[in-house]
Amino acid sequence: xxxxxxxxxNKVTEKGKYVELRCDPISGHTALYWYRQSLGQGPEFLIYxxxxxxxxxxxxxxxxxxxxxxxxxxxxxKIQRTERGDSAVYLCASIPGQANTEAFFGQGxxxxxx
Amino acid sequence: xxxxxxxxxxxxVAEGNPLTVKCTYSVSGNPYLFWYVQxxxxxxxFLLKYITGDxxxxxxxxxxxxxxxxxxxxxxxxxxxxxxDSALYFCAVRPLNTDKLIFGTGTRLQVFP
Numbered sequence: 001x002x003x004x005x006x007x008x009x010n011k012v013t014e015k016g017k018y019v020e021l022r023c024d025p026i027s028g029h030t031a032l033y034w035y036r037q038s039l040g041q042g043p044e045f046l047i048y049x050x051x052x053x054x055x056x057x058x059x060x061x062x063x064x065x066x067x068x069x070x071x072x073x074x075x076x077x078k079i080q081r082t083e084r085g086d087s088a089v090y091l092c093a094s095i096p097g098q099a100n101t102e103a104f105f106g107q108g109x110x111x112x113x114x
Numbered sequence: 115x116x117x118x119x120x121x122x123x124x125x126x127v128a129e130g131n132p133l134t135v136k137c138t139y140s141v142s143g144n145p146y147l148f149w150y151v152q153x154x155x156x157x158x159x160f161l162l163k164y165i166t167g168d169x170x171x172x173x174x175x176x177x178x179x180x181x182x183x184x185x186x187x188x189x190x191x192x193x194x195x196x197x198x199d200s201a202l203y204f205c206a207v208r209p210l211n212t213d214k215l216i217f218g219t220g221t222r223l224q225v226f227p
Contacts, residue, residue: 004157033215042118042204042217043158056214091158093215100146100165103215105158 002026004106006092012112013082021077021109025094032075033103034067035091043091049075050097082113116141118207120218127195128226135190135221137205146208147188148215149179153201161203164188175199195225 005024013019025032031050035043045059049069057067064082069075079086089110093103119138127133139145149161162173169181179190188205205218 031213035217040220042120042219045214045216048213050213056212059214093158100163102148102160102163104160105150107157 004092004094004104006090006106006109008109009107010110010112012114015082015084015113017082019079019082019111021079021090021111023075023077023092023094023106025073025075025092026104027073028096029094029104030072030097031095032069033093033095034075034077035093037089037091037108039088046077046090079111082111084113087111087113116207116209116216118205118216118218120203120205120221122221123219124222124224126224126226129197130194133190133192133195133199133223133225135203135205135223136187137189137218138185138187139205139207140186141207141209141216143210144183145210147179147181148206148208149173149177149188149190150204150206150217151201152204152220158204161190195223197225197227199223200225 007022033048034046037043047057047067048055052072064080067077089108091108093105095103117140147164150158152158164171164181172178177192202220204220208215
């Protein structure tokens with residue numbers, strides 16, 4: 001596929017459990033973003049990768065959240081000890097690498113913590 | 115703090131009438147500016163961007179936006195609204211000193227037949 005792919009599309013988990021959310025960016029895109037969107041809100045920045053390294057992780061809310069991109073392509077957002085407040089749509093986006101280009105977003109993963 | 119403001123939660127307009135969705139920003143320097151649209155149960159779709167040059171930029175689906183440096187605004191416009199334009203619209207800025215894309219809270223556009 002030509003777009004950004006996120007799996008799963010929906011995830012329901014129990015409070016306290018660990019979850020992983022996956023993002024497959026557009027092939028060749030060097031930069032990858034994670035955002036979180038709560039109901040009625042705009043996307044909130046979490047972390048940004050340039051290649052394999054996290055260039056800016058200032059948006060991660062606490063140390064329960066962690067993201068990796070080991071080969072500079074697929075990224076995984078990991079949430080430990082989930083809380084009900086983590087429920088949101090998690091969005092992934094990729095860009096070719098130049099700052100003046102637009103970001104291409106995936107459909108998102110809707111995470112519900114019960 | 116760097117931020118983006120979309121002062122209207124919802125904009126209602128009759129089909130065929132012009133529409134404006136407002137966006138102002140507070141960042142240092144001259145940022146890159148973007149508009150995205152989100153339809154129900156779908157991801158964010160890029161509409162248009164301002165990088166440099168002409169203050170009026172044209173984008174997808176007949177939308178355009180005007181960059182006003184003195185007012186730090188980037189309002190989205192369309193001369194004639196369609197019912198199918200009804201969606202959630204987000205303004206976003208990328209300051210020159212960061213690669214972070216900062217979004218506004220969104221404006222729901224409702225076009226009535």
